[in-house]
Amino acid sequence: AQSVTQLDSQVPVFEEAPVELRCNYSSSVSVYLFWYVQYPNQGLQLLLKYLSGSTLVKGINGFEAEFNKSQTSFHLRKPSVHISDTAEYFCAVSDQGGSEKLVFGKGTKLTVNP
Amino acid sequence: DVKVTQSSRYLVKRTGEKVFLECVQDMDHENMFWYRQDPGLGLRLIYFSYDVKMKEKGDIPEGYSVSREKKERFSLILESASTNQTSMYLCASSSTGTKYNEQFFGPGTRLTVL
Numbered sequence: 001a002q003s004v005t006q007l008d009s010q011v012p013v014f015e016e017a018p019v020e021l022r023c024n025y026s027s028s029v030s031v032y033l034f035w036y037v038q039y040p041n042q043g044l045q046l047l048l049k050y051l052s053g054s055t056l057v058k059g060i061n062g063f064e065a066e067f068n069k070s071q072t073s074f075h076l077r078k079p080s081v082h083i084s085d086t087a088e089y090f091c092a093v094s095d096q097g098g099s100e101k102l103v104f105g106k107g108t109k110l111t112v113n114p
Numbered sequence: 115d116v117k118v119t120q121s122s123r124y125l126v127k128r129t130g131e132k133v134f135l136e137c138v139q140d141m142d143h144e145n146m147f148w149y150r151q152d153p154g155l156g157l158r159l160i161y162f163s164y165d166v167k168m169k170e171k172g173d174i175p176e177g178y179s180v181s182r183e184k185k186e187r188f189s190l191i192l193e194s195a196s197t198n199q200t201s202m203y204l205c206a207s208s209s210t211g212t213k214y215n216e217q218f219f220g221p222g223t224r225l226t227v228l
Contacts (some may be wrong), residue, residue, distance in 0.1 A: 003170050009154065028141045032214040032215065034216065036219075040196065041123075041222075041224075042221055042222065043118075043219035044157075044206075044217075045205055045220040046216060046218075050218060051212070051214050060143065090156065090157065094215040096214075098147045100162070100164060100208060100210065100214075100215050100218055101147075101149070101159065101162065101172075101215070102215055104156050104157045105156060106154065106155060106156035107157075109154050113157050
């Protein structure tokens with residue numbers, strides 16, 4: 001069975017600092033990987049996805065993620081965060097050619113302080 | 115632009131009441147999902163439906179049922195609401211045709227059971 005581990009439940013950073021949100025997954029088959037963002041009192045919005053090809057994926061709002069198959073990781077990064085990036089971030093995985101379901105991590109709450 | 119709507123943003127009900135949460139998508143998606151979101155637990159799948167009148171239990175179906183009479187509409191039913199069902203409920207949909215199972219989310223319904 002697949003699982004997703006987000007290693008940090010909370011990450012506080014100062015504005016304009018770089019940030020990395022960590023995500024590791026376990027799966028016995030090839031996967032698709034996603035990062036979603038949830039702003040306060042809203043639903044989830046897709047930030048970026050890895051389907052195939054280049055392991056460095058660029059998303060909206062200046063975020064990027066790197067797929068590392070050997071380490072089964074898909075860490076999210078941003079070189080300089082803004083106050084408006086304060087949100088909860090979810091990593092998710094699905095099987096290639098398998099179930100329609102996504103398996104989500106428990107989320108990382110990013111707080112950007114002035 | 116893709117859209118998933120949920121009937122209420124906030125709902126307050128009494129213990130023992132029957133509660134209906136409605137979700138509508140306008141993307142002609144085959145798959146629809148209901149999740150509940152609780153702090154520290156992330157998103158947990160309650161039920162999903164892969165076609166009209168078809169449903170499959172998720173990870174936490176106890177105390178819930180669902181109905182999908184039309185392709186665009188997926189309802190979550192709490193037969194007899196209890197205080198431990200106070201939570202944020204998120205609906206999502208996805209297309210079978212895309213293969214990679216990207217899900218599109220509604221804004222969520224915050225349910226309080228008193």
